[in-house]
Amino acid sequence: VEAWLARVSAAAGVRGVARFGILAPVNLILLDPEDFTAPGCARLLDRRARHVRKILHGAPGAELRVGLVGDRIGTGRIVAMDRASVELRVELHADPPPPSAIRLVLALPRPPVLRRLLAAVTAFGVKRIALLDTARVERSFWQSSQLDQARVEAHLRCGLEQARDTMLPEVTLHRRFTAFLERALPVWLAEAPGVVGHPGAEARCAARPGGPTTLIVGPEGGLLPDEIAALERAGVVPISLGARALSVESAVMVLLGRLGS
Amino acid sequence: VEAWLARVSAAAGVRGVARFGILAPVNLILLDPEDFTAPGCARLLDRRARHVRKILHGAPGAELRVGLVGDRIGTGRIVAMDRASVELRVELHADPPPPSAIRLVLALPRPPVLRRLLAAVTAFGVKRIALLDTARVERSFWQSSQLDQARVEAHLRCGLEQARDTMLPEVTLHRRFTAFLERALPVWLAEAPGVVGHPGAEARCAARPGGPTTLIVGPEGGLLPDEIAALERAGVVPISLGARALSVESAVMVLLGRLGS
Numbered sequence: 312v313e314a315w316l317a318r319v320s321a322a323a324g325v326r327g328v329a330r331f332g333i334l335a336p337v338n339l340i341l342l343d344p345e346d347f348t349a350p351g352c353a354r355l356l357d358r359r360a361r362h363v364r365k366i367l368h369g370a371p372g373a374e375l376r377v378g379l380v381g382d383r384i385g386t387g388r389i390v391a392m393d394r395a396s397v398e399l400r401v402e403l404h405a406d407p408p409p410p411s412a413i414r415l416v417l418a419l420p421r422p423p424v425l426r427r428l429l430a431a432v433t434a435f436g437v438k439r440i441a442l443l444d445t446a447r448v449e450r451s452f453w454q455s456s457q458l459d460q461a462r463v464e465a466h467l468r469c470g471l472e473q474a475r476d477t478m479l480p481e482v483t484l485h486r487r488f489t490a491f492l493e494r495a496l497p498v499w500l501a502e503a504p505g506v507v508g509h510p511g512a513e514a515r516c517a518a519r520p521g522g523p524t525t526l527i528v529g530p531e532g533g534l535l536p537d538e539i540a541a542l543e544r545a546g547v548v549p550i551s552l553g554a555r556a557l558s559v560e561s562a563v564m565v566l567l568g569r570l571g572s
Numbered sequence: 573v574e575a576w577l578a579r580v581s582a583a584a585g586v587r588g589v590a591r592f593g594i595l596a597p598v599n600l601i602l603l604d605p606e607d608f609t610a611p612g613c614a615r616l617l618d619r620r621a622r623h624v625r626k627i628l629h630g631a632p633g634a635e636l637r638v639g640l641v642g643d644r645i646g647t648g649r650i651v652a653m654d655r656a657s658v659e660l661r662v663e664l665h666a667d668p669p670p671p672s673a674i675r676l677v678l679a680l681p682r683p684p685v686l687r688r689l690l691a692a693v694t695a696f697g698v699k700r701i702a703l704l705d706t707a708r709v710e711r712s713f714w715q716s717s718q719l720d721q722a723r724v725e726a727h728l729r730c731g732l733e734q735a736r737d738t739m740l741p742e743v744t745l746h747r748r749f750t751a752f753l754e755r756a757l758p759v760w761l762a763e764a765p766g767v768v769g770h771p772g773a774e775a776r777c778a779a780r781p782g783g784p785t786t787l788i789v790g791p792e793g794g795l796l797p798d799e800i801a802a803l804e805r806a807g808v809v810p811i812s813l814g815a816r817a818l819s820v821e822s823a824v825m826v827l828l829g830r831l832g833s
Contacts, residue, residue: 431821561696564826568828569830
C-alpha cells in the first residue's frame, strides 16, 4: 500500500520540488488553528508529520498544498523537520473550491459504504448531509462506531483532502423518519427543492446541473411505498435512473453527477 | 454480514412470497446454459444454491428473479431443493435493461478500486471496458490476481446481478498506451466521440445524456501532459468536473451520471 501511495503521490501534492521526486498522495494537508505556533508558522506533530516524512519524503524547502479548516487554502513550505515534527511556513492565498448546491439526505447505509460515501460526497462538495432512519435501515447500523463524531469527521476530512477543500460539511443524524419529515425537511425544501431516487418513479432524472437540490437516497432495499408517499406529500419528486437497480453507493454518485454542479 | 444481507434481501429479489419473509440480496440470480437440465429446468449447485438456502431462505414455491447470461430475464420458481442443490422452473419472458451508450477506457486502478468499479460500471450498463496502462499506473497493478479472467468475470457478474442484467461487458487489457491510441482507439472513436476527464481542461463537462461516448479516465495521479496531448491529437476532448479533484472511483461514477443514459 505504501508503495502505491508513494507512486500516486508522484502526481499530486507537492509542487516545484521535482528533486524530491515523490509528492503528496493527499491533494491537500488540512491544518487546524491549533497547529499554528505563530502567524504563518505551523507545526505538524501527528499522522500528518509522519505522512510528510514517510509518504511525501518531504525535506526542507519542499512546498506542500495546505488549507486551514474552515478557511483558505495555500502552500506550506517545510522550514524544518525531525523525526517527530514538521515546521511549515504557511501562506493562505486562495479560496477553497465553491460548494455544491446539493444537499444529501441518505438512509443510513452499512458502515463501509457510509465511510466511503462520507468521503466521496464531501469531495464532491456537498456541505449538508442528513443520515436518516427508514424502515429498511438495519438497526445495528446505528450502533456502528463509524457514527462516532470523531470517525465521521475523519471521513469528511479525507474528502476535503481529496478535493483540496477546507469547509467541513455539516452531518446530522435523524433516527426518526417522521420527525425528520415534519420538522427538518420542510426547512431544507424551502431552500432547495427535493428529489428522491426511486426505481419505480415515472420521471426519469433529468440532467440539470447547478440548481439547489435536496437529494434523498433510500437504503439498499429501497424506501417503502408509504415512505415514498410521505415524501411526495412533503413536496419531494420521485425520480428514476432507468431500468437498472444501482447500489446506493453508485446511485448517490451518479445522481450527484446528473444533478450537481 | 449475513444479518445485513438477509435484511437487505427483504426488499429485493423474490416476489410474491411474503410468507418466506426474507428475499434476495442480489437482485437477480444469473444462470448459465449448463445450469439447465432440460428446457425450462435449471439446477443450482454452487454458491447460488447456498445463497438461495442460507440468504434467501428459499423454499419450494418461492419465485426468484433470474436471468440467463447473454439472454433474457424472468423468474425461477423453486420446485425442489436439498442441502446441495436447488431445482428451478425457469421462465424467461423479458429483455434485460438496455445498455448504456458509454464505453469506458480506464487507466488500470489499484485492485480494490478495480474490483468495485468493474461491478459498478457493469451495473450502470457499460458494455465495453478497456483497462489501459499509462505512465502513472503502478507496474504492480498489472500483476494483480484481480486481473485473472475468472476474477474479472466474477466482478462483472456482481454488477449484472445488481442491475438485473444478463449481458456481460467486454473487458480488454492494453499494456501499451501508444498501441492502444494508434490501433484500438480510432475504432472506438469512429463509433463514439471521446472525452477524457482532466482537471486542467478548459471545457467543463456538459450534461448531455444519451449519446454514444467514449469516456477516458486516467489514473489516481492523472494523465501526463504528453498523454493528454496525444489523446487530443486523436480527437479526444478534455473535460473537467470543476475545481475539485475527485478520486478515480468517484470521477467515473459522476461522469457516467453526467454523460450517461
